[in-house]
Amino acid sequence: MTTLPETDALDGLRDALGQLKNREAVALRLLESSAKHSFDPDEELDWEAPFEDGKWFWPPELVSLYGTPMWQRMSEEQRLLLSRHEAAALASLGIWFELILMQLLVRHIYDKSATSAHVRYALTEIEDECRHSKMFARVIAHSGTPWYPVSRVHHNLGRLFKTVSTTPGSFTATLLGEEVLDWMQRLTFPDERVQPLIRGVTRIHVIEEARHVRYAREELRRQMMTAPRWSQEFTRVSSGEFARVFSVAFVNPEVYTNVGLDRREAVAQVRASAHRREVMQQGAKKLTDFLDDIGVLRGVGRKLWRSSGLLA
Numbered sequence: 001m002t003t004l005p006e007t008d009a010l011d012g013l014r015d016a017l018g019q020l021k022n023r024e025a026v027a028l029r030l031l032e033s034s035a036k037h038s039f040d041p042d043e044e045l046d047w048e049a050p051f052e053d054g055k056w057f058w059p060p061e062l063v064s065l066y067g068t069p070m071w072q073r074m075s076e077e078q079r080l081l082l083s084r085h086e087a088a089a090l091a092s093l094g095i096w097f098e099l100i101l102m103q104l105l106v107r108h109i110y111d112k113s114a115t116s117a118h119v120r121y122a123l124t125e126i127e128d129e130c131r132h133s134k135m136f137a138r139v140i141a142h143s144g145t146p147w148y149p150v151s152r153v154h155h156n157l158g159r160l161f162k163t164v165s166t167t168p169g170s171f172t173a174t175l176l177g178e179e180v181l182d183w184m185q186r187l188t189f190p191d192e193r194v195q196p197l198i199r200g201v202t203r204i205h206v207i208e209e210a211r212h213v214r215y216a217r218e219e220l221r222r223q224m225m226t227a228p229r230w231s232q233e234f235t236r237v238s239s240g241e242f243a244r245v246f247s248v249a250f251v252n253p254e255v256y257t258n259v260g261l262d263r264r265e266a267v268a269q270v271r272a273s274a275h276r277r278e279v280m281q282q283g284a285k286k287l288t289d290f291l292d293d294i295g296v297l298r299g300v301g302r303k304l305w306r307s308s309g310l311l312a
Helices: 023-036 069-073 076-109 117-143 152-164 167-188 196-226 229-249 254-258 263-272 274-293 299-308
Strands: none
Touching (some): 069 263, 076 152, 167 274
């Protein structure tokens, strides 16, 4: 909730990134883009085509064990299998995030005018996320891998977060869930080493998520200028804690067991991997730069982000 009327009276406010954009004008542009560039994955993708031998399900440089001693000992077949399971684990994580996001968006628009473009775009984004969740579930099933739910602890933390999150906290978490995966997917869909179906899934997600990121960034900028001080402080702390959860939940350790690796050793090597740390920080850099500019990465929150490994 903001402390100022949500009208054009807010126009003219400026933050470190410049003047805030008109909320309705942003939503109208996003609605136009949605009308032109939305996809039905059931029709767009070839779900009947078999997977191609020797192709990855995730670029090898983005697989968690890449460059570790364990990776050096693995056969090419085992590396490919690990990429298959990690892609399924990330799709599972994506579904978890999108279910949280959809509930947060409904909360955000609950007390707003249903006829506004801002609310209409939120409903359009929920439609997108429904299709994405179904697409991710279908690719998991098609891959012949298990569904990889987050741990019970993280599942219940997500439930708590959905209940207590403020509006700016919700949009910060939304961007965290979207931007790191988006960075990885932008490397994936043009990569000809990767399975065509996976490239198609990531292409759709990247195109449609670009609108979601724009909507969340513009609203978070507005919220960090207009929300009460206690809400801004709560956002800094809660987003830092969510970053810590995200960094741990990003790859489900069950993937190592399911490809015949020693789970404990694999987790230890991933945590010690300088390459993996660089990948995660690079994936989060655009987001952390943005959050720093608008005042989210301050105080205790900044320390929590650093301890997550996503902020150098």
